[in-house]
Amino acid sequence: MFNDDLVFKALGDPSRRFLLDLLFQRDGQTLGELEAELAMTRFGVMKHLRVLEDAGLVVTRRSGREKLHFLNPVPIRLIHDRWIDKYRERQVSALTDLKTSLESKKCQSSKKKA
């Protein structure tokens, strides 16, 4: 259904991850809108969107002369399932929640170990 290699390659570039962030924030943006957020010509952005679309991370719909882009989270969920054992999920979750919790309380305690 989804090609592993395309998905991971797509996620390997910071500009593409930023594009996903933008779409996560607001779905259905056009190339023009997305282009404005990147420090790059529209050609570069177009190429990146193409890679994301080929990977299935972004789906598109044409509307007149515009092309609307939507985030598709399914392949990302599948990545997760590959290396997170169902039985160990609870423990890993606890760890990441701890991390989140620590980060939101940065100012309360001055000492913490990495």
Added chain:
Amino acid sequence: MFNDDLVFKALGDPSRRFLLDLLFQRDGQTLGELEAELAMTRFGVMKHLRVLEDAGLVVTRRSGREKLHFLNPVPIRLIHDRWIDKYRERQVSALTDLKTSLESKKCQSSKKKA
């Protein structure tokens, strides 16, 4: 705590994902053991392991003249959390479970919508 870019870059290569698969299967393997599973000299494997270690996806422990490698699933969980909205998680999960379910029952029903 974990550097996004290093993690995603690390996951972008198929050989490195295969190494993670090997460690997911059996933790604590040495370079020598891992090398035997890849179609590549030990130098290539070493480089890949270094990338994984820098990303925090693999942690190591020396034991005499050997170096043992262990999978660390935490960064992968964090990837997941980045684009899977907590409120939408249930729906996405349902979709991936459906996918799994369909794949294991390929022969039962002939008609299914995407």
Added chain:
DNA sequence: TTGACATGTGACAAAATAGTCACATATAGT
């Protein structure tokens, strides 16, 4: 100490990737 084994380093060539540009197509509005 000697030799065998396991891992490590820096330089290198080949391959893949990112980003730009000239040029092209398609649509909306007047």
Added chain:
DNA sequence: ACTATATGTGACTATTTTGTCACATGTCAA
């Protein structure tokens, strides 16, 4: 029809990444 706008294509260069090799370090065991 004409013009401005939005997206698309292929060629090109610069950079990054992959994988290899000669050489080096550290460890075990006799």
